Amino acid sequence: MIQADNLTKTFQDKKRGQVRALDGVSVQVNPHEIFGILGPNGAGKTTMLRLLATVLTPTGGTARVNGHDIVRDPAGVRASIGFLSGDMGLYGRLTPREILRFFGRLGAMENGALERRIAEVVLLLDLKSYADTRTDKLSTGMRQRVAIARSIVHDPPVLILDEPSYGLDVPSARLIERFILDARAQGKCIVFSTHVMEEAEYLCDRIAVVHEGRLRIIGTMEELRAVTGKSRLREIFLELLGIPDARMEARA
Amino acid sequence: MNPRAVFTIYQKELLELVRDRRTLISMVLVPIIAIPALFGVMHYFMASSQKQAEREAVSIGVPRQPAMPGFEQALQDAGFQLSPSDNPRAAVEQRQVAAAAEPARDAAGNLVVRLYIDDAREASEAAASKIRAALDTFKDRQVRQALAGSGVSEKVLTPFTVDKVDVAPKGKKAKKMLGGMIGYMVILMIFSGCMYPAVDMTAGEKERRTLEILLSSSAGRDEIVLGKILAASTAAFITGGLNILSLAFSFQFGLVGDDFREFLDGAQLHPLAIALLLVAVIPTAVTAASVMITISSFAKSFKEGQSYLSPLIMLVIFPAVIGMLPGMDANPRLALLPVFNVSQLIKSIFAGDYTASAFIVSFGSNFVYAAVAFVIAVRIFKREDVLFRT
Numbered sequence: 001m002i003q004a005d006n007l008t009k010t011f012q013d014k015k016r017g018q019v020r021a022l023d024g025v026s027v028q029v030n031p032h033e034i035f036g037i038l039g040p041n042g043a044g045k046t047t048m049l050r051l052l053a054t055v056l057t058p059t060g061g062t063a064r065v066n067g068h069d070i071v072r073d074p075a076g077v078r079a080s081i082g083f084l085s086g087d088m089g090l091y092g093r094l095t096p097r098e099i100l101r102f103f104g105r106l107g108a109m110e111n112g113a114l115e116r117r118i119a120e121v122v123l124l125l126d127l128k129s130y131a132d133t134r135t136d137k138l139s140t141g142m143r144q145r146v147a148i149a150r151s152i153v154h155d156p157p158v159l160i161l162d163e164p165s166y167g168l169d170v171p172s173a174r175l176i177e178r179f180i181l182d183a184r185a186q187g188k189c190i191v192f193s194t195h196v197m198e199e200a201e202y203l204c205d206r207i208a209v210v211h212e213g214r215l216r217i218i219g220t221m222e223e224l225r226a227v228t229g230k231s232r233l234r235e236i237f238l239e240l241l242g243i244p245d246a247r248m249e250a251r252a
Numbered sequence: 253m254n255p256r257a258v259f260t261i262y263q264k265e266l267l268e269l270v271r272d273r274r275t276l277i278s279m280v281l282v283p284i285i286a287i288p289a290l291f292g293v294m295h296y297f298m299a300s301s302q303k304q305a306e307r308e309a310v311s312i313g314v315p316r317q318p319a320m321p322g323f324e325q326a327l328q329d330a331g332f333q334l335s336p337s338d339n340p341r342a343a344v345e346q347r348q349v350a351a352a353a354e355p356a357r358d359a360a361g362n363l364v365v366r367l368y369i370d371d372a373r374e375a376s377e378a379a380a381s382k383i384r385a386a387l388d389t390f391k392d393r394q395v396r397q398a399l400a401g402s403g404v405s406e407k408v409l410t411p412f413t414v415d416k417v418d419v420a421p422k423g424k425k426a427k428k429m430l431g432g433m434i435g436y437m438v439i440l441m442i443f444s445g446c447m448y449p450a451v452d453m454t455a456g457e458k459e460r461r462t463l464e465i466l467l468s469s470s471a472g473r474d475e476i477v478l479g480k481i482l483a484a485s486t487a488a489f490i491t492g493g494l495n496i497l498s499l500a501f502s503f504q505f506g507l508v509g510d511d512f513r514e515f516l517d518g519a520q521l522h523p524l525a526i527a528l529l530l531v532a533v534i535p536t537a538v539t540a541a542s543v544m545i546t547i548s549s550f551a552k553s554f555k556e557g558q559s560y561l562s563p564l565i566m567l568v569i570f571p572a573v574i575g576m577l578p579g580m581d582a583n584p585r586l587a588l589l590p591v592f593n594v595s596q597l598i599k600s601i602f603a604g605d606y607t608a609s610a611f612i613v614s615f616g617s618n619f620v621y622a623a624v625a626f627v628i629a630v631r632i633f634k635r636e637d638v639l640f641r642t
Contacts, residue, residue, distance in 0.1 A: 012637070053468040056636055079470045089465035093271040094264070105260040106469045134271070154470075 001066055001158055001189035002029040002052065008060030009047050009213075021047040023213040024061065029191055029206075031157070034184050036204035037193040038237055044213040045193035049162045052191065053083050066157050066189075079107060081158045082151035086166025088143055092136030096127050096146040099135065100153045107154030114153075121149045141172040148179050159183055161192035165199060177203060201233040209240050216240045253478070257471045261479025262486075269449050269487055278448045279487050283441050283495035288502045301374060308375035309382060313340040313352030313368070320355040320363065322390065327353065330386035332379075344368040350379035353387070431602030434499055435595035436572045438492050438533060443540050443568050445491025446484055447561045450544035453480045455557035463639065473633040477545070481626060484541035492533045500526055528601045532611070535618030536594045542625030549632045571595065587613045590621050 009022040022044040029035040039045045050056040052063055054074035062069055068076030091099055097118060104114040122131050125145045130138055135146060151159065161180070165173040173196075180203055183190055194200050200207055201221060208218040217224060217240055221233065230236045238245055269275045314324060316336040324334055337343045340352030352368040365387060370376040399406055457463040466476060544561055551557035571592035587593045593614045600606035632638050 050464075055464055055467045056640075075470065075472060078468060081468065083465060083468035085461075085464065087461040089460075089462045091264070091268060091462055092460065093268045098264075098267065102260060102264045103469055106257055106471045108254075108256075108470060150465075160468075 001031050001033075002027070002035075002063065002191060004028070004048075004052070004061070004063035006061030007048065007051060007058055007063055009044075009051060009056060010059045020213050022051065022058075022210075025210070025213075025215045026061075027208060027215070027218060029189050031187050031189050032184055033205045034180055034190045034192070034203050036200040036207045037191065037210055038195075038197070038200055038207060038233075039193070039210035040241065043210045045210055046162055047213075048210065049083075049160050049191065049193060052077075053081055053160050054078055079154075080156055081160050082154070082156040084147055084151040084159070084161045084164050086163040088147040090135045090143055090147055090150070093134060095132045095134055096138075096149065097122070097131045099146060099150055103150050104153045107156075109154055117153060117155065121153055125149050140168065141175070144168060144172050144175060148176070152183070157188055159188055159190045159192075161190065163193055163195065165194065165196060173199070197232075197234045197237060207233070209237060211241055253472065253474055257475040258479045258482070261471060261476055262482045265449075265453055265480055265483030266486060269452070269483065272452070275448055275452065275487070279445050279491050280494060283445065283491050284498050287437070287495060287498045291502045305374040305378045308373075309350045309379035311335055311349050312379055312383060313337045313343040313349040313354075315340060315354050320365075322394075323353075323355055323365075326390035326393075327383070327386055330382060330389070332382070332386070341368045344370055344376070347373075350375040351383060353383050427602045427604070428599055431599035432595065434496070434529075434602070435598035437499070438495050438529070438598065439536060439568065439572045439591055439595060440565070441495040442488045442492040442533060442536055443544075443565050446488035446537070446540045446544050447558070447565065449487040450484045450541060451548045451551070451554055451557035451561060453484060454545055454548040455551035456554050458551075458639070459553050467639070474630045477626065477629045477633050481538070481541050481545050481622075481629065484545055485538045488537035488540045489534060492537060493530050496526060496529050496533070525601055528606070529598060532594060532597045532601060532614065535615050535622070536591065538622040539590055539618045539625070542622040542629065546625045546629040546632060549629060550638055588617045590618060593617060 004025055004027045007022055007025045008020070011019045011021055013019045025044075025048060027035070037045045037048060047056065051058050051070065052065060054070050054077050057071065062071050064070070065077045066080035068074075068080060070077050091102075094102070100118045100121060101114065104117065109117065122128050125148060127142075127145055127149060130142055135143060138146065151161075159180075161176075164180075165176045168176065177199065180190055180192065184205075192203075204221075206218065206220055207224060209216045217227060217236075219227070224233070224236050225231055228236045228239045230239055235245060269279070310331065311333045312327065312335065314327065314334050314336055316338055318324060327334060335343065335349050337348075337352070340349075340354045343349045344352050347370070350373065351370075354366045354368070356364055356366055358364050367380055367383060369380040395409065396406055399408070457466065467473070471479075544564065547560050547564065548557040551560050568591050571589060572595050574592060574595075587596070587610070593610075597606065597610050597614050600610055
């Protein structure tokens, strides 16, 4: 469903000169799979997701999303994906129903089918009581539900989620987890980045660790454990980054 | 390009604009209420200060001792209340009277009427003007009496008269002037009314973190930009249109005051002129929106966007003011100048001497500018360094 080959992105920065934000990353993500991307701040996670969402253009390599090339057919890629980020990106002056209608129409859905889908999504995410209230009047949890609804209103086969649980309390984060698991059950291909190790360990079928733009490791939890000799994802992550565990450091 | 996607974005932008109080103020409230209110308040203060000046101008100072036979009577006949004083000049300085007239002899022994006025007071100026008129009548009467005694005909006083004939159609000058003024105001309104929506749709989207989501939707960059430009054009046009209607209302219902109406010599905003004006401002609205969307796309925050666009408003004022000046008419080269050409067109519509070619040149040139700005805006929307500036 997603095939990235040697995906590279360099930026020109006034202070730092040429910055290699992503350096030759190749991955494959399949339907029915949750693929997690971990990495410290500035590692290249968001750049990778933005490239897959065609918001950015690669400076090297390419990727195919649901059969569409991100460089040659970005419109086809965008029609196949649902994009969700931690800051939700909701239009505060619109109601959830209007937001869903807006993105559904942009997704080329016919009016009748769109209204049926909106009704379905409203029911699925329990938005009914506030579907016609302005979004800027809603709580963070409610807005998170609306953001999820927005990303799936056109029923895309691929979900790209950039730190979707960022800043959320445990109940709201649980909603995200449930959403991701449901999406996998529906056969979707899910790529998401996170800083929350427990979340990644709990949800992901496979995990990739990116550091300084490069892919450091990729595999299932068992494969990561086998390679690093560590049991918990947190330890594996620190090991790959070359950072000693705080408890070990304190004992020493 | 998919027209449905463009229309969807256009609809969404307009919906967001009408739900925002700040936009409603700049787009609707200011052009509808501010203009009649401005005229109304100006008219009220001018009329009341004029009335006060007229009231105060009635009382004038004269010397306590009569110095010229018939002098006091001539002033009383003109409606003045005389206030005899030992020092008429001091009476004016101390604001006891609006002005004073004092007959005296100069060094050669000739009779001179000295007029004391306080130039800083409107009432003093008004009184002086009435005193001059009264003394002219008094002088005229004395001359005629002297001539009657000498047997010389009164006709010797007026060997000929000057009769000025204005060959321009009635009120044309006033209409041109009015057209220039309205053109200036409408253009300014279009640009200022477009500023907030343009910033809101670009820098505002970046600030609210909605732009990335929009860019990852199925809509193409060109569709996004066109939808936004059309929405900003609509906002600019509504602001300009409401301004025109509000001005028409102000003229129609006398909010501008009787003096101004007299000056306009019957010039009014007829329905056809209003319709033509609304058509004439369309290209300016599109150009304003395209340029403002383009410039504000560079900004990363709403405040930054506003500071980028404020100088543009100042820049627009120059051609609009030049266009307003009487005697400034378009030539083929100047007709290509944005803003200026529309202000000339508005002037012509009022004067009733507009031509189809003026419309064509204005529409053609403005749409070329708008198209260029659109192409630039699409390019900017493809520039990652601009979209993801931090």
